[in-house]
Amino acid sequence: MPPIRVGFLGLSQSGWAPGAHLPYLQASPDYEIVAICNSSVESSKKAIKLYSLSDATKAYGDPEELANDPNIDLVVCSVRVDRHLKTISPALKAGKDVYVEWPLGKSLAEAKELLRLKNEGGVKNAVVGLQARQAPLIKKVKEIIESGKIGEVFSSTWVGQGSVGGEVTTEGYEYLTRRDVGGNLVTIHFGHAIDFVQSVLGYGFQAPPKTLLANRRKFQKILGSDGKVIDEKRPKTSDDTIFLHGTVSSGIPLSFSLRGGKPFPGIPGMDWTIHGEKGTIRITSPTPFVQIGYEGMKIEVQDGEGEKVEVAEIVGDEFDGFKHPARNVGRLYKGLKNREINCSFEDAVDRHALIEEIYRENGIQE
Template sequence: MAPIRVGFIGLSKTGWAPGAHLPYLKESDNYQIVAICNSSVESSKAAIETYGLPTSTKAYADPEELAKDKDIDLVVCSVRVDRHFATIAPSLKAGKDVVVEWPLGKNLAEAKELLKLKNEGGVKNAVVDLQARQAPVVNQAKKLIEKGAIGKMLSSTWAGQAGSGGPTNPVQFAYLGNRKVGGNIVTIHFGHSVDYVQYVLGYGFESPPKTLLANTRPIVKLVDGEKVVDEKFSKDSDDTIFLAGTLSSGIPLSMTLRGGTPFKGTPGLDWRIYGETGEIRITSSGPFLNIGYPDMKIQIHDFEKDTVEDIPLEQDEFDEGGKYGLPARNVARVYKALGEGKNNCSFEDAVERHALLDGMYRENGIDA
């Protein structure tokens, strides 16, 4: 079977794409990168050289030109969220398959428009990287519940610390402080997290959940490594999120996420799933199970035996041998699934996630 020919938008010298997307795309026989589209042709050529791609790889600077290329089957987009629409809309109109990072758009309206373009273009595979759905730790929790390891589920609590959103903000992530960009702790950190929680416990709410959003640090220091670039950098994006509601599955859920680092010596994520006969506890250094952490742990408290058991984490070829770093593993699983005809997260699913976040903003009187 011929490999899927990939046009990659946003493969720069640094950032998320080289460490997360490139390892599997270069290694797999199912995919072949045939074109790069960066902000300039020179930047695209530099990426082709830097990452040792074939000299036949085409260099583009215009997403419209990339979309016209008949030698491209799949367009991968890994740019800042406020640039998603302009970069993938041409390929959707051209009917090309697309893989795009979460959030799908910078707001609900933009996500809906991208879904419309996908449908009008007759796109077969439009995939959003809510890749925690592919994470072994998340799927292991789901399997434990399905096999009755804690009996009937009664409730769940989830508490995380974002890492970012504290007293300082790296200069390369200054945009996280601007709510209108669409990429921030609410949409990225909480968006990924609420999706995998619902993936395990059930999607939808019986009625809209009660939420609170707050920007508790409107002024932070903008830093470049150890150097302070701006002592009083102003931000309007929220760094504190509370959600409480009952899922459509009947399970009461509470989630809290705040910016900054965890209390010293405690996990950055503590997720409990309480059942009639036991309780599951998932902990890690932070909430990004879509990426993962070396210290991720699943435990079960058996009420009758009054014992706590550490559950060995399942592994596959992406965990073994050290070939793939943590950022690449779940992304690789998304690509592997796509090659087998499975969609990690559809545009329809993504619009539903956007609707939840939009409802949270509206409840809190925020125009996002």
Template sequence: MAPTRVGFIGLSKSGWAPRAHLPYLKSSPDYEIVAICNSSVESAREAIKLYELPSSVKAYANPEGKSRPHVILSISNSIKLTNTSDIANDKDVDLVVCSVRVDRHLPTISPSLRAGKDVLVEWPLGKNLAEAEELLALKNVGGVKNAVVDLQARQAPIVRKAKELIEQGKIGSVLSSTWTGAAGTFGAGYGKSYEYLGRREVGGNMVTIHFGHAVDYVQYVLGYGFNEHGAKSVVANRRPILKLLEDDGKTVIEEKHVKTSDDTIFLTGTLSSGIPLSFSLRGDKAFKNTPGLDWRIYGSTGEIRITASGPFLQIGYPDLKLEVYDFESDVLEEVEVGDDLEEVEGPAKNVGRVYRGVGEGENNCTFEDAVERHRLIAGMYRENGIEN
């Protein structure tokens, strides 16, 4: 079978895309990058050269459909004509992958959805519920077959193992669950590269990213949605003033930088599955010598505990641990999780599993699923009197 031809929007010199997407796309025979769309043709060309992609890869600069031809030099220094805007209408592109800042998702992937192209986009889907719903509507109007959101923690072996153990009755009937995490960010200061995380209006912050990823994998294991009583939440910005630092983490740019996004999140309720859930996430690092994530799933005959340095199970940590405590035997067992994707490392593993699933006809997270996660967050904002 011919590989899926990928047009990648946002393959920069550094950041998430080259760390998490590129390793699997380059190593898998099931995918082939055929086009790069960056902020400029020159930037796209630089990415093609930097990541040693074939000289046949097209360089684009604008995904929004206003075509204008450019003359550029390919890597082999031969002159060729390319179009800076029509990645959405490029007949050689089967799948458009978008890895840009969330407030740019709507203008960036709308042309591809209108053109009926398959799309894989990072979570959050939009910068708020309204944008997410608009993208879902565009997907439906365009008749897009595969519209995937990269909530990739569902693919993490440790998450799937926890779900499997519960379904096998390893801890009997699940009675309740508690999740406690420290985000690692939003202590006394943060680096300028992540300053946008401190602006709620951008849409990428601790509520949407940290909480959004975590509550999704918790519900993947325990059941989506809440019962008729709904959930109660607290969302608060308890550190509205932080230091803005250079990316070295030491040099102060601004002593009193205003932060508008939130750093304290509590959520309690009973899931539609009948399982009571208590969820607590705060900013800053964890208490010394304690895990940054402590997730307990309490059952009638035992308990599952998942711990890690931080809450991002979609990225993974070297100290990830899944333990099962059997009440009757008083035995504590560390469960081997395994690795079914050894060819890539770090954050590329779970993103790679998403791509593998797409290739096998499994949509990790649909636009419809993502809109439901956005509705939960929008409801939490409303409950706490926060405009979004």
């Protein structure tokens, strides 16, 4: 079969796309990048040259032109979330298959609008990048539970530190400090984490969970690309403290806590326990970003309430040859080639609805 022809929105000279999307797209015979659309035609031409793409790769500066290109099968959107609606809408209206980063939109309203456009455009394959579901670590945790090794799951506790929202941030990620942009610790970091937690324990809640959001650090120091301070005290409006307590649809009580900033020295960036009648699973990681993946992620299983603890083997696959950011994204692309939708637009709207409910409970308008 001929490769899937990709039109890429947002393949810039830095950021997430080059490290996460490009490695698999260039290595796999199942995909071929045939067009780039950045903020200008000139920017697209620079990306084509920088990443040694084919001379036949088209350069666009307008998402409408990309969407109208008959030689594109799949449009990939990896731009800032507040630009998703504008950049991906033309592709949905044209009936193109799409892969959009999470969050789907900057708000529930935008996510619903993109879902409407997807349905009206008759798009057959639309996927959202909640790729931690594909992680071998998550699959292994599910396998342990399904094997009955810890028996019935009684409860789960998740604690993480999100790195962003701390004392210092860089100019390139300054937008994370502004709630109005739609990409922040709540929507991105909490959104990814609560999704992979629920992919293990069960989606939905028996009743709306009790939540608390707070913006405790009102200012941040901003560093330029050279590491020098460009602003000692930039106002911050996005939340840096997130607590959630509730019972998921499967009946498992869940306690979830995420804060901004770096973890205390010697403490894991993520410490997640799943307690069962016959034992407990403990999942630890240097960061909570399972969707990216890092060295040092570990699964341990306690036998009953005793001292015996085993380290569970996380079996690798062909994606281990890539750097971590490209692994789960590559797994998603492989599934998409076989028409497997990792996270549908409908799923994403449900995740957005949970976040809007959390905002509403805390008196915040998206």
